[in-house]
Every structure is written in C-alpha cells, then in structure tokens.
Amino acid sequence: xxxxxxxxxxxxxxxxxxxxxxxxxxxxxxxxxxxxxxxxxxxxxxxxxxxxxxxxxxxxxxxxxxxxxxxxxxxxxxxxxxxxxxxxxxxxxxxxxxxxxxxxxxxxxxxxxxxxxxxxxxxxxxxxxxxxxxxxxxxxxxxxxxxxxxxxxxxxxxxxxxxxxxxxxxxxxxxxxxxxxxxxxxxxxxxxxxxxxxxxxxxxxxxxxxxxxxxxxxxxxxxxxxxxxxxxxxxxxxxxxxxxxxxxxxxxxxxxxxxxxxxxxxxxxxxxxxxxxx
Numbered sequence: 001x002x003x004x005x006x007x008x009x010x011x012x013x014x015x016x017x018x019x020x021x022x023x024x025x026x027x028x029x030x031x032x033x034x035x036x037x038x039x040x041x042x043x044x045x046x047x048x049x050x051x052x053x054x055x056x057x058x059x060x061x062x063x064x065x066x067x068x069x070x071x072x073x074x075x076x077x078x079x080x081x082x083x084x085x086x087x088x089x090x091x092x093x094x095x096x097x098x099x100x101x102x103x104x105x106x107x108x109x110x111x112x113x114x115x116x117x118x119x120x121x122x123x124x125x126x127x128x129x130x131x132x133x134x135x136x137x138x139x140x141x142x143x144x145x146x147x148x149x150x151x152x153x154x155x156x157x158x159x160x161x162x163x164x165x166x167x168x169x170x171x172x173x174x175x176x177x178x179x180x181x182x183x184x185x186x187x188x189x190x191x192x193x194x195x196x197x198x199x200x201x202x203x204x205x206x207x208x209x210x211x212x213x214x215x216x217x218x219x220x221x222x223x224x225x226x227x228x229x230x231x232x233x234x235x236x237x238x239x240x241x242x243x244x245x246x247x248x249x250x251x252x253x254x255x256x257x258x259x260x261x262x263x264x265x266x267x268x269x270x271x272x273x274x275x276x277x278x
Contacts, residue, residue: 035081072104072220073105091124106131107132111203157178160176165243173185227247
C-alpha cells in the first residue's frame, strides 16, 4: 500500500495524478493545493473515470498540507492558477513536507526545478539521495521522438543518453542505438536533433507527468532500470553539482549514479554547461 503526495493541482499536478492512477502504480494519491476545491474536483474526476478505464486507485484532493505525513513519495508539481510557485515559496514548502515525511524521497517534477534543487540541497541540507528531478526523462523521450524519423524507426526502439542541463543538453551519440543495434547518425542530423531538442524545451504537462510517473514507480518498486534524472554528484572540482544523468532508484531515493565514460567532446560540452552555472 503506497501513498504519493502531489504538491500542486495545476496542469502538471493533475496530469501526474491521472497518469499514476490509470497505471495502478500506487494505492493512494493525495493531490494538495491551496485551492482545495480545485484539487478535490480533479481528484473526483480521476476517480470517476476509474470504472471506465479499469483502475481502482484512491485519489483525494485537499488543501491540507499535513496530508503529506506518512507519504512514501512526495512530488513537487505546480499549483493551480496563473501565479507560479516561486523559488522561495517552493523552498519553504519542500522544507516543511520533508519534515512531515522524513523518509520519503522528494521528486521535483517541473522543467526548471534543477535550479530549485541546487538551492534546496545547499540551504536545507537534505541528502543528495533524497532529491530527484524527473524532467530529464522527458528530454530523453523528446530526443527519441526527434531521432526516429531520421532513422525510419519507431521512437520506442531508439535509445539515447541525455546529460547536462537544459536547454544545452549533451547527447551521447556513441552510445545511441536503434532496436539494439548501434546507429550511425550523420553529423548534420545529430546537430539538428540537438538544436530542436533545446528549442523545444520546456516540454508540456503530459510529457513531464509521464516522466515523473515513471520515476515514482521506479522508486516504489526498486527498479534496476536506469532513469535519466536531475541528481547531485561530484563533477569536476565542485561537489555536489546538479545535472541530468542516469541513476538507479529505490524507496529511499537515488541508490546509485551511473555516469558513463565520456568522450573528450562530451566532457567539454558537459563542463561548459554544468560548471558554468555553479
């Protein structure tokens, strides 16, 4: 019996609640927003769709932040309404819920939450294993979708490793493959994919929700798969540095970081984007 608390009933928070519910990934979802009636309405809508789509997840909507207590995973999404959750308010929120559920990993689901993650690690002194940014998985999915037409392949069969920070992602072309076979992407085609990937950032709510859902499920199941996520790990001479890289996940958060051997070009590109922002 797993409970996931989602902070924010905006487009991303609502999409994530629905994605988790439809996949029967957890037993209980609590959608929390200052606009409690909105959160409750979205939760009700998701529950009522359950018999049609054959899922039976309990979904609640509330404005009571104390409902985070006892959650197995906490996800920071977006709040309802035009006013965004600014960094100062988000930092205070993370601090508060981290104390309410001291063992729960905190997943930052927003496209720009890597900056917030850096501040949270520095000021709140949370474990680097406990904070995970799920948005890079959406970048991996976008890259696969962009590569597929050039390869005349299905995006499902395409694999690529994405590193760094948006919008200047570093793609490990030497490790890319299609249907298990190494691919030889022409330089001009690779450059085009990189350009389009950066230009298309940030992704929409559905893509970010799918990424966060996959990360949450991996945390709860202790999956041995590696997921591209924002994480904090030594890089260069600075520790810790937040950037996207492959990780394995478990109930306590990040179990291990599995950075690959980089080519000289990839390392220079990664350093220029990551260390320049520290």
